[in-house]
Structures are given as structure tokens and as C-alpha cells.
Amino acid sequence: MNKITAAITAVGAYVPDDILTNKMLEKMVDTNEEWIVSRTGIKERRILKDPSKGTSYLAIMAAQNLIDKKNIDPKEIDLVILATVSPDMPVAATAVHVATEIGATNAFAYDLQAACSGFLYGMSTASAYIESGRYKKVLVIGADKMSSIIDYTDRTTCIIFGDGAGAALFEPNYEGLGFQDEILRSDGIGRKSLRIEAGGSLLPPTEDTVAKKLHYVTQDGKTVFKYAVSNMADVSEQIMKRNNLTNKNVNWLVAHQANQRIVSATSNRMKLEDEKVLMNIERYGNTTSATLPLLLNDFESKLKKGDNIIFATFGGGFTWGSIYLKWAYNS
């Protein structure tokens, strides 16, 4: 039997209907359309307005979309990994609720928190489980209701983030397609520059933490930008070199949609033409854990069996990395 590789065999996604445009943000904070588009590339984002629904709703909808498209029996799923920074609750894991709701009753499930690199790290874990032969169907979901942790009076964050979810199914492949290589990194220095300060064990919630708005995402955008630009480009270049890839045989860059300029810095270093760089930041903003699978779902019809794809992310923590994967199917 040929070596087992871990291939993505299906994708799905969900974004809520409500749209938050740059013009609407102009009425909420001191900003303007021109600034937002030129600095970030974002035109609008989706917001899950229903206060009774959390991140699990987004994740369930994305997973259900995948299950319906692929027509799989959810009982065959072995493991559900949910990458998120906005779980329904600190305890119990949102993934467990999601797995039960989608009918994956034979699966075990857990949440994975690595900010904007959560889905990428989840891809790594899923691939290792598949390659080892231990499991046959691993569902990785990236979902975030960022609007629940964003301060809509803070112009340095509220223009960036949006809500959404995407999912990918990993299964064994015997033709050498799927996961090929990874470079994953992290650096605790990032904890100072991008975080939610309160609500964890270090600073539990009090009236004071709420009054000081310490339960929202804050960031030093300039510092995050600086680290993101160099680190995401570095690992993408390294993974190309050690797999003898060039701009000629890389078909697609699937990069975290943090900021159009950050993605451009990576694609420039890879010397990739714009047509090979999948982008949807203009429609969704930064959806944190959801950006990679949302890209895969939006551009699924363009991806062809055998295509060489470089994934790249950078996120809070800091966490970052790159994965080289060969696409395994034509849709």
C-alpha cells in the first residue's frame, strides 16, 4: 500500500447575512472609507446580529454546508477540531456542542486556540492523525463571532474584523496528494501587542474590568503589522525553497486575510502573480480562524486536482506558519 497522505476532500462555509459597510462605520467611529480601503483592503464585513447565537451557530452552519455538499454521513466523522478565539463559553468546549448538533455522534471534539493561525494549526493536527492511520475523517472548522469581542467605539480594531466560519474535511489519500510539508512557529512576545486582557485566570472578570473595557480585543496595529509582514513571508519563502517550489509551480497562495498589504508582502516575496493570490478580505474583513476555509470555499471551483497550494497565516500570540498542500479533487 502507498504511503498515506492527508487530503482535503470537501469544504464548506457560512457567513451571516447582515453586512457592516465602511460607510456604516463612518457613522460609528472617526474613520472614512478611503482610509479603510487603502490601509486594509476591506470594504465590508458580515455580522451575526442575533444575540442568542454564538460562534457555534456559525460553525454548525459551515459544517452542515460541507456535509450537504459532500453528502457524507456525519456518524463517520472521527474527530472535530474547532479553531476559535470566541468560543460560546470558556467551559464547555464549543466543538463538542457543534459535533453533537451536526450528528457527528461517534466523534470526539475539542477547541483549538491559536488566534488567526488556529485553522492552520488544526490542519497540521488533522493531517498527523490521518497520516498515522489512526483516524479516517477529521473535520477542521474555523469559526469566529468576532463582533462579540470587538469594541465598536475603537476605530483601531472595529474596522478590521468580521464574523464567519469555514470547514474542511481531511481524509486519507493514496496518490500522494494533500498535505506535503509545514513550518509552524510561535513567539510569546506577541502577548503584549494583541490580546483580550481580562476574563481569563490572570485577570478574572470584575465590575472594574468591564468598566475599563478589558474584555475586548486590543492591538498595537503597527507592531502586529511589522511582525506579520516579515514572519508570514519568511515561512512561505522557506517552505517553497525546501520543496523546490517556484512561482511557476505554485498555483495558489491561501493566506490569512489580515490586511491586503500583509498578504501582498508575502506574495511579493514568493514572486507570485496577483491571479494566484486568493483574496476575499474586501467582503469579509478579518474573520480570524475562518479566513482560510472561507477562501477555499469561495474559490473551490478554481482549485484543480494536483494544484500546489501554499497556506500562510499570522496571528495573535504570536502564532504563524505555512503549509504546503496538493489539492486532491476537482469540484
Ligand code: COA
Ligand atoms: N480610521 C482613520 N484613521 C485611523 C484609523 C481608522 N480606523 N485607525 C488609525 N487611524 C489613524 C491613526 O490614529 C494614525 O493617525 P496619526 O498619524 O495622526 O497618529 C494614522 O491613522 C496611521 O495609523 P497607523 O496605526 O500607523 O496605521 P497603519 O497604516 O499601521 O494601519 C492597521 C493600521 C491596523 C490597519 C495596520 O497596522 C494593520 O493592519 N495591522 C495589523 C493588524 C492585524 O492584522 N491584526 C490582526 C492580526 S492577524
